[in-house]
Amino acid sequence: MIKSYLQVLDVSSNILETLPQSIGRLASLQSLNVDHNGLFRLPEFQLKRLLSLSAVGNKISLLPNTLSECIELQTIDLSGNPLSSKAVVTVSKLPKLLKFQHDEIKKIEKKLRWAN
Amino acid sequence: LLPLPKLQLERKIIPAGEKHERQPGKTIVMTTKTTTTGNFSTHQDFVQLPPKANDPSESEKDESTTTTSPLFPWMTRSSLLSDEKNTTNSSSSSHSPRVVYDALGVKLEHDDTTDRSYIDMDPGTAMQLLASYQWTMHSGRLDHAAALITAYKELNGDDHYTTILALQEKTLLRDEKRNIFTRSFEAHLGLVLAYAVAEYEVTHGEKFKGGKLLNKITSESFKTRASEQGGEERARLVSSEITKEWKRVKDESGLGSEVLELLIDKTSRARILRSDIQYHCSLDDVLGMILPLTEFAQAAAAQNTNDKSDFVQSWSVLTVIPIFAQAIFGALGCAARHFDESSDSSIATLRTLVTKVDLMLDNFRSWSHDLFQTDFLLAPIYAANISLAATIRQYDKAQMRLEGFLSDRHSIVSSKVIKQFEGTLMPFSELLWSQLIQLQAALPKRLKVSSLTLMSDESLPTAQQQESKAIESSLKKLGVFPCHVILRNDSTIVKVMNQLNSENDADDGMKEALTTSFFDLHDRLQEDPSHAVEPAKRIKLSFIGQPLRSAPAYQPSSTLQYAIPQSVLLAGNFIESLNLSATGLHYLHPTFGSYFPNLKVRALSWNTLLNNDQILPSGVGCLIEHP
Numbered sequence: 001m002i003k004s005y006l007q008v009l010d011v012s013s014n015i016l017e018t019l020p021q022s023i024g025r026l027a028s029l030q031s032l033n034v035d036h037n038g039l040f041r042l043p044e045f046q047l048k049r050l051l052s053l054s055a056v057g058n059k060i061s062l063l064p065n066t067l068s069e070c071i072e073l074q075t076i077d078l079s080g081n082p083l084s085s086k087a088v089v090t091v092s093k094l095p096k097l098l099k100f101q102h103d104e105i106k107k108i109e110k111k112l113r114w115a116n
Numbered sequence: 117l118l119p120l121p122k123l124q125l126e127r128k129i130i131p132a133g134e135k136h137e138r139q140p141g142k143t144i145v146m147t148t149k150t151t152t153t154g155n156f157s158t159h160q161d162f163v164q165l166p167p168k169a170n171d172p173s174e175s176e177k178d179e180s181t182t183t184t185s186p187l188f189p190w191m192t193r194s195s196l197l198s199d200e201k202n203t204t205n206s207s208s209s210s211h212s213p214r215v216v217y218d219a220l221g222v223k224l225e226h227d228d229t230t231d232r233s234y235i236d237m238d239p240g241t242a243m244q245l246l247a248s249y250q251w252t253m254h255s256g257r258l259d260h261a262a263a264l265i266t267a268y269k270e271l272n273g274d275d276h277y278t279t280i281l282a283l284q285e286k287t288l289l290r291d292e293k294r295n296i297f298t299r300s301f302e303a304h305l306g307l308v309l310a311y312a313v314a315e316y317e318v319t320h321g322e323k324f325k326g327g328k329l330l331n332k333i334t335s336e337s338f339k340t341r342a343s344e345q346g347g348e349e350r351a352r353l354v355s356s357e358i359t360k361e362w363k364r365v366k367d368e369s370g371l372g373s374e375v376l377e378l379l380i381d382k383t384s385r386a387r388i389l390r391s392d393i394q395y396h397c398s399l400d401d402v403l404g405m406i407l408p409l410t411e412f413a414q415a416a417a418a419q420n421t422n423d424k425s426d427f428v429q430s431w432s433v434l435t436v437i438p439i440f441a442q443a444i445f446g447a448l449g450c451a452a453r454h455f456d457e458s459s460d461s462s463i464a465t466l467r468t469l470v471t472k473v474d475l476m477l478d479n480f481r482s483w484s485h486d487l488f489q490t491d492f493l494l495a496p497i498y499a500a501n502i503s504l505a506a507t508i509r510q511y512d513k514a515q516m517r518l519e520g521f522l523s524d525r526h527s528i529v530s531s532k533v534i535k536q537f538e539g540t541l542m543p544f545s546e547l548l549w550s551q552l553i554q555l556q557a558a559l560p561k562r563l564k565v566s567s568l569t570l571m572s573d574e575s576l577p578t579a580q581q582q583e584s585k586a587i588e589s590s591l592k593k594l595g596v597f598p599c600h601v602i603l604r605n606d607s608t609i610v611k612v613m614n615q616l617n618s619e620n621d622a623d624d625g626m627k628e629a630l631t632t633s634f635f636d637l638h639d640r641l642q643e644d645p646s647h648a649v650e651p652a653k654r655i656k657l658s659f660i661g662q663p664l665r666s667a668p669a670y671q672p673s674s675t676l677q678y679a680i681p682q683s684v685l686l687a688g689n690f691i692e693s694l695n696l697s698a699t700g701l702h703y704l705h706p707t708f709g710s711y712f713p714n715l716k717v718r719a720l721s722w723n724t725l726l727n728n729d730q731i732l733p734s735g736v737g738c739l740i741e742h743p
Contacts, residue, residue: 005716010697012721033721 068093077101402447495545518552656693685711693717
């Protein structure tokens with residue numbers, strides 16, 4: 001694991017299509033903002049201190065399975081992404097999630113109820 | 117006295133609006149507007165021109181207060197003033213500066229328009245005051261010296277004084293062995309005079325207009341101070357004593373008004389010389405002009421200067437060097453303006469010029485060193501010449517010269533004689549140290565630095581590490597802060613630092629970060645980078661909305677293709693928060709993240725970053741990689 005002290009990373013409003021795998025090794029990361037890029041997916045990461053993830057306005061349909069291991073995540077904003085139902089299932093496994101923003105929020109709420 | 121060389125200069129007054137024509141041959145035609153040159157006559161030898169009349173139109177202008185010292189860009193005015201205040205309190209609280217002005221014959225000029233009084237303070241007057249101060253110090257009249265220096269403060273209460281003060285008190289007094297107050301009088305006097313001339317000439321060039329110094333301050337401040345201090349009887353006594361002292365100085369040393377006026381006059385004229393050479397000469401003209409200067413310097417170096425009793429002769433050094441300094445500055449400026457790196461002849465001309473100027477300076481130094489410590493006077497010129505050498509890629513030569521100057525003991529060859537210099541003041545020059553560091557930072561040795569190479573081959577990194585440690589040790593020992601280091605793309609920092617300066621004292625943290633960043637590079641490779649930086653020293657840096665432009669690479673193979681200011685990269689260890697939003701970034705090197713091991717917040721939004729490898733480091737161990 002890279003010894004990194006980075007807590008906040010904001011790369012919003014660029015033209016990134018992918019994120020590096022090494023992002024998953026930022027052990028201290030608490031806030032990740034990748035809004036308004038051209039991302040199709042997020043890399044596999046186990047950011048156990050991550051509190052907030054924002055990826056608004058990308059092209060993400062699936063979320064990495066390891067996202068469920070980010071056990072401190074409280075806020076996720078994936079508005080403006082063509083999320084699949086499988087992705088929503090992944091999110092639903094997060095134990096401390098307080099806020100989840102998505103376009104089809106009603107569907108998500110239904111899925112969450114089903115999952116619980 | 118050595119005869120001054122006949123400069124082949126011809127002054128021609130041309131009415132405003134009329135174009136001038138270049139005369140054939142080596143003759144230089146200097147054109148100057150009549151409104152700014154006073155009563156210069158036509159076709160007169162430069163050094164024989166009559167004194168310049170004061171321009172009353174300039175006396176109306178006030179000196180604006182700046183927030184930073186031009187010589188110490190990182191040093192805030194307030195920090196300098198705090199020391200100044202302390203010095204004022206400890207030196208003389210009872211001597212009226214006005215008394216000193218009267219004693220020295222400094223006259224106030226009253227401007228009816230603004231109903232304010234001004235003191236015409238030019239470098240010559242400054243030197244006069246300082247010379248008096250040095251002399252009274254030398255003669256043990258500390259109270260008089262204190263009064264004089266107080267007067268100087270009052271007269272010149274702007275950055276000029278604070279800069280000199282900083283040089284004297286912040287730099288030179290840190291090393292007991294090199295304390296200027298323990299040096300010989302000649303060294304002391306020469307040093308301070310050198311400050312007065314060289315520092316002002318170099319750093320306040322923009323304040324000169326047509327040779328007239330616009331350094332006028334109101335007399336209101338010292339009037340208030342004088343009335344507060346009171347004690348008219350004591351003031352009269354001091355006045356009387358100083359008058360007698362000043363008279364003795366003039367009578368015994370020949371340091372009379374004639375010499376001083378000559379010095380003042382030549383200094384102000386020499387300033388015009390620099391401007392004229394720089395803007396109206398060709399490179400060929402410059403080489404032609406340098407020739408008689410070189411011959412003069414050579415003759416001076418051959419002169420026996422062991423007889424220090426001839427004080428007047430010593431003064432000739434100070435009357436001549438300012439003129440030559442301006443001529444050389446002008447020549448170097450001209451060369452820089454006309455330099456065409458695609459032209460072989462242009463490069464060859466500059467090589468010749470650099471060599472000749474080096475030789476000339478060495479000769480001057482050899483000549484004057486025994487009489488005065490003129491190192492600080494010559495250091496800026498050496499530095500300019502070294503810059504020119506670097507421009508034509510004589511990096512080795514520049515490096516060798518710098519290392520020579522900055523070592524405690526070195527030798528130069530002048531007039532076919534090898535002269536040893538020991539215990540010189542050159543190592544106190546922040547300008548030269550800055551150049552050395554900048555040269556090393558801009559042209560790092562080809563060194564593959566990574567955790568792997570460090571393990572497999574430690575010989576080269578160790579050598580460089582030792583070199584860096586040696587520099588660091590020297591700087592700490594001397595108390596020198598290399599504040600003139602300007603690395604690639606650093607122009608962007610200026611705006612950012614100005615913002616920081618106005619908001620809080622974060623620039624102090626940045627200053628310290630930049631000071632040490634160059635040296636802890638190797639520590640960062642080998643040790644846990646976080647331990648070296650205390651949380652209190654960590655800084656937040658924001659470049660939001662500041663377009664980052666990448667300057668051309670120093671060398672084609674350099675991988676440091678960053679638009680990020682290089683100083684920021686080197687100071688990365690201290691940076692806790694870095695905001696590069698909306699700066700136009702479209703590329704970051706894969707090792708970019710490695711420069712900021714203690715970073716907690718990184719914002720790169722609103723740019724055009726494309727490649728996914730550009731956000732994060734590929735590995736902390738890979739700090740800099742030179743192919």
